[in-house]
Amino acid sequence: MTEPTVVVAAALQESGRLLAARRSAPPELAGRWELPGGKVEPGEDPKRALVRELREELGIGAELVAPVPGEWPLKPGYVLRVWTARLLSGRPRPLEDHDELRWLGPDEIWSVDWLDQDVPAVKAVLAAQQP
């Protein structure tokens, strides 16, 4: 059996808020919210892939802080892995794949329509932050 393609995504946090990104494509995902990131390319280190995706998609420099425990199934053949991250440089802008970004405070996390498959990952991000 072939290994699943890993999609890496960031829980980018600043001042207690989490960055959510609204997808603009493909049509079946457009309008739904996700953690920004993308596919790991063959032979690429997942953490490097995530830093690359954040630069390409949001125009930022970011530092990965810690992996969020868990791995979540996406469409067949794809799994999602998440790291907490912080901004090193730039301000996030929706350059690719997204048409809106929003910083969500603790009371706003569920105010956006997350992709169904992202809900358990977002819950794991929140659980990983409990003291």
Ligand SMILES: Nc1nc2c([nH]c(=O)n2[C@H]2C[C@H](O)[C@@H](COP(=O)(O)OP(=O)(O)OP(=O)(O)O)O2)c(=O)[nH]1
């Ligand atoms: N980035 C990201 N993708 C997600 C999430 N949840 C989810 O189902 N996906 C899906 C959407 C896409 O089918 C796939 C990621 O592909 P992508 O289009 O973001 O990746 P990419 O930038 O490497 O794309 P490309 O080179 O193929 O254009 O995973 C998520 O939280 N973040």
